[in-house]
Amino acid sequence: MLMPNAWFACLNPQAHARLRLFCFPYAGAGSMVYRIWPQELPDAVELWSVRLPGRWARLAEPAFTRLAPLVEALAQVIRPYLDVPCAFFGHSLGGLISYELSHTLRREQQRVPRHLFVSAHRAPHLPDRRSPMHHLPTPELVLQLRRLNGTPEAVLQNAELLQMVLPAVRADLAIYETYTYAAREPLGCPISVFGGLDDSEVSADEPAAWRNQTCSAFRQRMFPGDHFFLHSAQALLLQALRQELAAYLVG
Numbered sequence: 681m682l683m684p685n686a687w688f689a690c691l692n693p694q695a696h697a698r699l700r701l702f703c704f705p706y707a708g709a710g711s712m713v714y715r716i717w718p719q720e721l722p723d724a725v726e727l728w729s730v731r732l733p734g735r736w737a738r739l740a741e742p743a744f745t746r747l748a749p750l751v752e753a754l755a756q757v758i759r760p761y762l763d764v765p766c767a768f769f770g771h772s773l774g775g776l777i778s779y780e781l782s783h784t785l786r787r788e789q790q791r792v793p794r795h796l797f798v799s800a801h802r803a804p805h806l807p808d809r810r811s812p813m814h815h816l817p818t819p820e821l822v823l824q825l826r827r828l829n830g831t832p833e834a835v836l837q838n839a840e841l842l843q844m845v846l847p848a849v850r851a852d853l854a855i856y857e858t859y860t861y862a863a864r865e866p867l868g869c870p871i872s873v874f875g876g877l878d879d880s881e882v883s884a885d886e887p888a889a890w891r892n893q894t895c896s897a898f899r900q901r902m903f904p905g906d907h908f909f910l911h912s913a914q915a916l917l918l919q920a921l922r923q924e925l926a927a928y929l930v931g
Contacts, residue, residue: 686738687757688728692718697726699794699928700766702758704774705729706800706830706910707852708845710736713771713910720918724929728761730754730774735848743851747780747859755784762791765928769921771910772881773856775801779893782867792869794928796894797921799874800907802882803889804861810881814853818846825849828881830908870897872924874917876909877902899924 689711703714711729718727734743744750770778775798785792825831835841871894875887891898903913
């Protein structure tokens with residue numbers, strides 16, 4: 681059985697896992713975003729939460745501010761974990777990271793994910809409609825984070841907690857806001873896209889464009905909620921994820 685390292689935390693170790701699900705966090709989030717997910721997923725699915733530098737247990741490490749070096753680092757450290765078939769799930773920035781990592785693994789002739797699940801992110805070839813936020817003064821950035829509704833109010837109102845959290849938030853926003861799409865052959869794995877019906881950051885038609893990023897099956901599901909329906913519609917999201925993962929456990 682593989683042991684966790686600085687980059688990955690296994691939330692439900694299994695001696696005979698049939699599929700490893702790697703879950704990538706959204707901007708500023710840590711690995712514990714997915715802490716209760718294992719109890720809602722099929723027993724044969726081993727969940728590994730991705731731990732990025734610059735937060736929680738890795739707070740002392742500098743956070744990445746560009747996507748390419750982050751993905752290259754992930755491609756190196758994930759290799760020993762690819763001895764079992766895997767799938768990727770990423771919410772918001774995590775979806776973009778998992779998509780680029782899939783392409784990097786294919787380019788390096790490593791085992792690629794059997795399925796890519798992208799949540800709350802527009803298709804990567806579409807332009808970003810949002811004004812950059814990573815350089816905003818702290819009061820303005822806090823206002824934007826409050827609008828997005830993904831950071832607990834207790835954190836936004838606590839100066840000490842903000843001092844700990846904001847550097848990772850800024851770094852992750854910089855990754856997102858400096859990203860440049862590079863056209864490549866579509867991925868060979870199926871892509872499932874999840875979206876929020878009231879998401880002000882991702883319009884209703886933008887998730888559907890992910891269809892162009894795969895030459896395999898594509899499915900889009902929409903849930904009630906804003907950009908962070910990951911939390912507010914968690915039960916519905918996990919039900920959909922559980923149904924799709926079950927297809928890889930037959931036989």
